[in-house]
Amino acid sequence: MTATVIITGAASGIGRATAQLFAENGYTVGIIDKQEEPREGGTPTHELIEQEGGDAFFIEANVRRRGEVDEAFDAIEDRIEEFEVLINNAGFAETVSIGDMRDHLWHKIMEVNVDGVYYCTQAALSGLGTDGAIVNISSRVGKEGVADLSAYAAAKHAVLGFTESISKELDDIRVNAVCPRRTKTAMTGFEGDPPEKVAETIYAVSQADYTGRAIDVGDDG
Secondary structure, three states: OOOEEEEEOOOOHHHHHHHHHHHHOOOEEEEEEOOOOOOOOOOOHHHHHHHOOOEEEEEEOOOOOHHHHHHHHHHHHHHOOOEEEEEEOOOOOOOOOOOOOOHHHHHHHHHHHHHHHHHHHHHHOOOEEEEEEEEEEOOHHHOOOOOOOHHHHHHHHHHHHHHHHHHOOOOOEEEEEEEOOOEOOHHHOOOOEOHHHHHHHHHHHHHOOOOOOEEEOOOOO
């Protein structure tokens, strides 16, 4: 039976590159995103994978919304018996000083980067098979704070704490985090490492036998 991976925020950027890499390795790819169209333009990820001979499907959901996440995973479980890997990739950042930060922006950053990881992880538990894997995408900023990214740094630090904690709860599921540097995506103005490089680390970590670790891009552990 073909293994399945579920990836949030896979319409664009790191998630898109990761989806393509998993498809190249024979996985069926389930994509959860609030939009089909890549933010950088081009063919939707699931359609691109299918054009290249792979198997993929798309479910529209905003990870900030608990109800939409639950409906998305209900739809996944209606479609497939179980899946092997969850990649919590959806993220959002905005550069702003602490003096200029506004509550609505702070909450949005937390909702996408922290609440979304929590909602998707909890919703995925019933569908993840024994010896499954969860990979949460944090950031180097989650290890070292950066000026004008206080909310994003706080959120990505939270992802690391969440990852380590639940790795000690889930006996049959490996839970790890990947910490990219600045990556060339629409969110960063296309500056930094190529997303394909990040995808390689994400894939390697998903296949590794360790749990509770935070892996920098380029280091598969």
